[in-house]
Amino acid sequence: MFKIKVSDRENITKTRSFMTNTFSLCAGLVAIGFIFLSCKVNPFFAISAIFADSFGTIYGIKETITKAIPLILIGTGLTFAFRAKFWNIGAEGQLLMGALFGTWIALTFGEFFPGYIIVPMMFIAGFIGGSLCGIIPAILKIKYSINEVISTLMLNYICAEFITMLIVGPWKGSQRFGFPGTNDLPASAVLNLIPGSRIHYATLIVTILFAAILCIIVYKTKFGYEVRVVGENPDAGKYAGINFFRTTVLVMMISGGAAGLAGVGEVAGIHHYLGYPASISSGYGFTAIIVAWLAKLNPLYTIISGIFFAGILVGGDAIQISLGLPAATVQIINGTLLVFLIMGDFFLKNRIRIQRIQ
Amino acid sequence: MKKIKSLEMVNISKSFQGIFANKNLNLQIKSGEILGLLGENGAGKTTLMNILYGLYQPDSGEIKINNKKIEINSPVASIEHGIGMVHQHFMLIQNHSVIENIALGYKDTPFFFPKIKIKEKILEFSKKFNFPIELSKKVWQLSAGEQQRIEIIKALLNGADLLILDEPTSVLTPQEAKELFVILNDMKKQGHMIIFISHKLNEIMELCDRVVVLRKGEIIGSTETQKTDKKSLAKMMIGREVIFNIKKEKIEKGETVLNVDNINVVDDKGLLALKNISFNIHENEILGIAGVAGNGQKELAEAITGIRKITTGSVTIKGKDITNISPRKIFDQGVSHVPEERIKFGIAPGLFLYDNAILKQHHLDKYSKNSFLQYDKIKTHTKNLIKKFNVSAPSINTEIRNLSGGNIQKLILGREISEEPSLMVASHPTYGLDVGATQYLREQLLKIRKLGGAILLFSEDLDEIFELCDRIAILFEGKFTGILDADDKRLADIGLMMAGSLNYV
Numbered sequence: 001m002f003k004i005k006v007s008d009r010e011n012i013t014k015t016r017s018f019m020t021n022t023f024s025l026c027a028g029l030v031a032i033g034f035i036f037l038s039c040k041v042n043p044f045f046a047i048s049a050i051f052a053d054s055f056g057t058i059y060g061i062k063e064t065i066t067k068a069i070p071l072i073l074i075g076t077g078l079t080f081a082f083r084a085k086f087w088n089i090g091a092e093g094q095l096l097m098g099a100l101f102g103t104w105i106a107l108t109f110g111e112f113f114p115g116y117i118i119v120p121m122m123f124i125a126g127f128i129g130g131s132l133c134g135i136i137p138a139i140l141k142i143k144y145s146i147n148e149v150i151s152t153l154m155l156n157y158i159c160a161e162f163i164t165m166l167i168v169g170p171w172k173g174s175q176r177f178g179f180p181g182t183n184d185l186p187a188s189a190v191l192n193l194i195p196g197s198r199i200h201y202a203t204l205i206v207t208i209l210f211a212a213i214l215c216i217i218v219y220k221t222k223f224g225y226e227v228r229v230v231g232e233n234p235d236a237g238k239y240a241g242i243n244f245f246r247t248t249v250l251v252m253m254i255s256g257g258a259a260g261l262a263g264v265g266e267v268a269g270i271h272h273y274l275g276y277p278a279s280i281s282s283g284y285g286f287t288a289i290i291v292a293w294l295a296k297l298n299p300l301y302t303i304i305s306g307i308f309f310a311g312i313l314v315g316g317d318a319i320q321i322s323l324g325l326p327a328a329t330v331q332i333i334n335g336t337l338l339v340f341l342i343m344g345d346f347f348l349k350n351r352i353r354i355q356r357i358q
Numbered sequence: 359m360k361k362i363k364s365l366e367m368v369n370i371s372k373s374f375q376g377i378f379a380n381k382n383l384n385l386q387i388k389s390g391e392i393l394g395l396l397g398e399n400g401a402g403k404t405t406l407m408n409i410l411y412g413l414y415q416p417d418s419g420e421i422k423i424n425n426k427k428i429e430i431n432s433p434v435a436s437i438e439h440g441i442g443m444v445h446q447h448f449m450l451i452q453n454h455s456v457i458e459n460i461a462l463g464y465k466d467t468p469f470f471f472p473k474i475k476i477k478e479k480i481l482e483f484s485k486k487f488n489f490p491i492e493l494s495k496k497v498w499q500l501s502a503g504e505q506q507r508i509e510i511i512k513a514l515l516n517g518a519d520l521l522i523l524d525e526p527t528s529v530l531t532p533q534e535a536k537e538l539f540v541i542l543n544d545m546k547k548q549g550h551m552i553i554f555i556s557h558k559l560n561e562i563m564e565l566c567d568r569v570v571v572l573r574k575g576e577i578i579g580s581t582e583t584q585k586t587d588k589k590s591l592a593k594m595m596i597g598r599e600v601i602f603n604i605k606k607e608k609i610e611k612g613e614t615v616l617n618v619d620n621i622n623v624v625d626d627k628g629l630l631a632l633k634n635i636s637f638n639i640h641e642n643e644i645l646g647i648a649g650v651a652g653n654g655q656k657e658l659a660e661a662i663t664g665i666r667k668i669t670t671g672s673v674t675i676k677g678k679d680i681t682n683i684s685p686r687k688i689f690d691q692g693v694s695h696v697p698e699e700r701i702k703f704g705i706a707p708g709l710f711l712y713d714n715a716i717l718k719q720h721h722l723d724k725y726s727k728n729s730f731l732q733y734d735k736i737k738t739h740t741k742n743l744i745k746k747f748n749v750s751a752p753s754i755n756t757e758i759r760n761l762s763g764g765n766i767q768k769l770i771l772g773r774e775i776s777e778e779p780s781l782m783v784a785s786h787p788t789y790g791l792d793v794g795a796t797q798y799l800r801e802q803l804l805k806i807r808k809l810g811g812a813i814l815l816f817s818e819d820l821d822e823i824f825e826l827c828d829r830i831a832i833l834f835e836g837k838f839t840g841i842l843d844a845d846d847k848r849l850a851d852i853g854l855m856m857a858g859s860l861n862y863v
Contacts, residue, residue: 012757222729225713225720232706238665239695239703240718241686 002354009351017348021294024344028337035332041323049322050315050333060318062197064310066270069200070095070262070284072306073207075291076214076299077258081134083218083297084231084251090137090152091259092285093159094130096277098260099267100163101129103182103274106267107171110186118188119202122264130260133159134252142245156285160277167274181275191269200269206261214254214299227251259285283331287313290338309334360549361440362519363424364388370419372405378575379405380416385570385577387520392542392552394566394583396559396595398650398818402575403555407522410553411443412436437465442518444509446525450497456508457493463512476515483511487544489537502627503534510541521545522553527561528652529627539565557595557650559588559857571595592853596820606804606826612641614676615812616662616781621671623654623661631657633836634671639781639812644803646815646827646844649856654836655816656698659785662814663695664688665703675781689718692780696771696787698816700763704770707759711751714758715740715773739776747772748795768795775802782806785816800826820852834858 033043054060074091081088102122110118137151164180173183191200218224226247230237237244266280267273274280291309295301316330367385371378380402387393395403408414410421412430420427423439430436433443450459460480461472468475477493484491489507497505506526513521523542527535542552542565556562562569563583570580571594579594616639625631631654639645647655660666662673664685672681675691689695697703705714716725716736725736740754747768751761758766771787784803788796803813803826817823823830824844831841832855839855840862842848854860 008759220730220733222720222726222731225731228709228713229706229717232708233702235703236706236717239663239685239697240720241664241684241689243684 002356005353005355006350007353009349012348017296020344020348021296021341024340025294025337027344028340031340032333032336035336039325041325046319046323046325049319050312052315053318054311054313054315060314062194062199063314064307065204066198066200066310067313068307068310069203069207069265069269070281071288071291071310072302073203073210073262073265074259074284074288075295075302075306076207076211077255078288078292079295079297079299079302080214080218080227080258081251081255082231082292084227084248085234086138086141086248086251086255087149088134088137088152088252088255089149089289090133090155090285091255091288092281092283093152093156094133094256094259095263095266095281095285096156096159096163097129097133098126098257098263099129099274099280100159100166100263101125101260102264103185103267106185106189107182110189113188115188118186119191119268122189122268123206123261126260126264127257128260130256130258130263131253132256133260134256135249138248138252142248163274163277163280167276171274173273176273182273184273185268189268190272191265193269198270200265203261203265203269206265208303210258210261211299211303214258217254218299223247223250259288282313287334290334290341293338293341312337360389360519361423361517362389362551365520365551366422366425367406367410368420368422370406370409370416370421372409372414372416380409381575383419383572383575383577387551387553389519389549389551390546391568392546392554392566394562394569395553395555395572396557396562396569396591397572398557398595401572403572404524405575406572407443407524407553407555410436411441411522437516437518440517440519441522442513442516442520443522444506444513444524444526446528448505448509450505450508452498453496455494455496456491456500459497459508460512460515464515479515480511483514486548487514487541489541501534502529502629503531503537506530506534506538507541519549520551520553522555524555525557526554527556527558529629535561557857559591559595559854559859562591563588588854588857588859589851592851592857592859596853596856607808609642609808611643611828612810614638614640616814617674618662619672619674621661621673622669623657623666624669625654625657631836632661635836635838636671637831637838637841639814641780641810641812642807643829644807644813644815644827646817646823646830647833648817648820648823648830648852649833651818653833655785655833657836658833659695659698659783659814659816662688663693663783686718686721692777694774694777694779694782696774696782696784698785700767700770705758705766708757711744711754711756711758711761711769712737712740715743715754715769717773719773719777743769743772743776746776748798764795768799771799771802775806778809778811779806780811782811782813783816784813786818787815788817788819788822832856838863 029047033047036043036046054064074095078088078091102125105122105125106118133155137148137155140146140151141148167182168180171182173181175183191202193199194201226242229240230242230244230247262284271280287309291302291305294305312333313330316333319325320327320329365387367383370380370383372380383406397403405414409416412432412435415431421430428439430439457473457477461467461476464476480493491507526538530538546552554566566583568582569591571578571591573595618635618637620634620636621632622630622634623632649655657666661668664683668682672679674680675693678691680688680691720726720731725732737754744751744754749765749768751765774782788799806813815827827844829841829843830849832839832852834856835858839858839860842862848862851860
């Protein structure tokens with residue numbers, strides 16, 4: 001007879017943490033290989049094609065960076081919420097609300113102001129939109145103990161349907177020839193691109209600044225300290241007299257606001273009008289959860305993990321076309337990687353020993 | 359037909375990490391007997407019963423039923439042998455009805471339509487022992503006493519001839535406790551045997567035929583209740599005559615620091631844990647709270663430091679009302695707190711040592727400026743702290759979870775003492791520390807006292823209480839059974855006061 005003994009691992013070094021993550025990713029890729037095999041696709045070819053298409057060509061790199069922008073921006077916000085043990089699954093809805101608020105500013109004031117005024121206004125409005133959507137579950141949780149996983153998740157649908165209602169109804173534009181969607185944003189509200197690419201650099205700058213500022217907030221300020229204490233041990237937070245309501249609401253303002261900024265970037269940088277929710281965001285709010293997790297909840301590391309997952313999005317799209325794989329391929333890849341990362345976390349935090357018992 | 363006529367535990371030993379919880383214990387019980395198991399917290403009562411119920415395996419020793427050696431390696435085996443246990447915390451599913459809960463644990467429950475078959479059986483039992491029970495009610499609608507009855511029925515249905523009750527009255531009102539005793543006496547008449555774990559002398563004297571007193575894992579005495587009295591039982595439980603041995607220097611006490619006026623506080627279960635408690639502490643004074651754990655000590659400490667809500671009454675610090683204000687504001691009034699469950703409340707395990715060294719103090723001007731933390735100052739402070747309080751840690755840049763319990767404790771104590779509080783609330787500050795650290799810590803407490811601080815000291819170690827305190831209050835079931843000066847001769851009966859049998863208030 002054998003017995004499996006699980007005990008806390010006492011000393012977790014940075015090297016061990018890094019190696020565990022790398023190993024989990026590799027193990028995840030092996031598992032994905034088997035999925036490819038089941039579709040009668042050579043896994044080595046498919047996986048190398050993913051990375052060749054996303055990182056191997058100039059076009060691929062440009063596309064990867066374009067998709068990395070929302071992932072990093074949302075991901076940094078999520079690291080903050082997750083650090084406070086607030087499981088924000090609603091970034092998708094918060095992104096949409098940001099897009100909605102930004103669009104409103106652009107359509108209402110865009111014609112009267114130049115770009116250097118209207119673009120900052122859009123970002124601020126987007127931040128507010130995302131925050132409002134993030135504050136609701138925070139208040140519900142603290143005041144009425146409503147599980148935030150459910151409330152944030154469900155708000156995604158509310159936000160998406162609300163936008164759908166607007167674009168087929170009151171906001172439907174004459175330029176769309178009867179199809180759902182608003183009119184195009186005025187030229188002053190459209191973000192400039194790096195020539196020859198779809199990279200809207202204004203959002204890229206916002207993204208990097210946001211990650212850096214958040215890093216300072218988390219590790220250097222009183223507020224960040226309180227968030228870390230509450231997340232690590234709520235009882236200690238209570239003992240130290242930390243105001244849970246204030247902390248949680250602020251955390252979700254920042255987390256939701258980040259997603260809102262990303263929403264503005266997508267509308268003003270890529271689409272230039274508010275269309276169907278599924279076309280504004282191809283699940284960035286969910287993929288960003290994995291981005292935050294892989295970054296070990298460090299805002300700066302999301303830059304790396306965000307680019308990695310953007311690469312999978314781009315490469316995944318490419319192999320769907322070239323190898324004739326179903327559209328769900330990318331989601332399967334992302335989901336599998338997340339499962340393996342979480343499993344890796346278990347092996348990082350616990351020591352597993354197999355003992356023989358007589 | 360009873361399966362068990364007599365049960366014997368022979369030479370049972372059990373140790374956890376090298377410390378004996380039970381050491382060569384011998385215990386006998388026979389049909390129609392109620393055996394009391396008396397001892398302070400940590401005396402080994404529950405460990406012994408968990409061995410009998412199959413939750414733990416003893417390191418050595420054997421269990422005999424009807425003079426035949428048996429193996430009990432799981433609760434299932436124990437139930438088959440006719441042993442049932444009612445735990446201190448009930449194992450019931452709150453959202454299910456009474457009958458569903460009973461059916462769940464019953465061995466002969468049919469797969470289909472379980473309720474129909476079992477219903478008659480339950481009614482038969484409740485008639486036999488004369489206690490009414492409403493089968494269709496949900497468990498959450500029931501009082502603690504009613505829930506306990508369900509646990510007892512569950513055990514009896516499974517054929518328990520020996521019933522172990524782990525501190526059954528701790529969750530009951532006095533009226534419910536009386537009803538329980540009637541039921542237990544009925545069971546005794548019908549030939550059941552009962553092991554009754556308690557630290558309340560009155561109950562033991564009232565209910566039990568025989569009593570076994572445990573202390574520090576060993577049996578100190580075993581006697582029939584009729585041949586003994588509360589006083590000698592108390593002495594056995596506490597373990598010595600009270601000796602007055604005060605070495606601390608005499609200091610005139612100063613002005614009132616803490617004034618607690620008629621407070622009522624409820625515990626986590628919603629029961630009243632403190633009943634109209636009033637006391638005060640002065641500058642240069644240490645007030646010790648003695649008592650068996652679970653009599654309201656935790657709630658008192660939490661109420662004063664702002665973690666627990668005070669239902670009625672008021673608390674003031676140097677005349678300022680601090681009733682129900684936030685723990686941080688209370689801290690700002692100069693109250694520091696060494697919590698009872700240090701690992702649970704006192705630290706954030708995944709944060710670094712230096713982060714933990716300023717918990718609850720991070721908002722002070724010396725550690726933060728314009729909402730930024732000043733980590734250079736914090737780190738210097740941490741280095742001083744671990745040097746001064748002998749915390750052995752690889753560096754201040756390690757996560758505090760990597761430290762041993764004793765070292766975490768020294769850090770917390772250092773953190774709380776270093777603020778030079780005007781009132782320090784210390785719960786079991788030396789529990790689990792080695793001799794050297796204990797000595798150092800006691801000196802620190804006396805130093806605070808000398809510098810004009812007031813200390814509220816909770817301790818189960820009577821030596822510590824007598825060595826340090828100027829006054830001693832004895833807490834029993836949420837009320838004081840005495841607040842006496844440390845040199846009061848009446849403290850010779852402290853054991854009786856702790857057990858609620860003597861009241862000097």
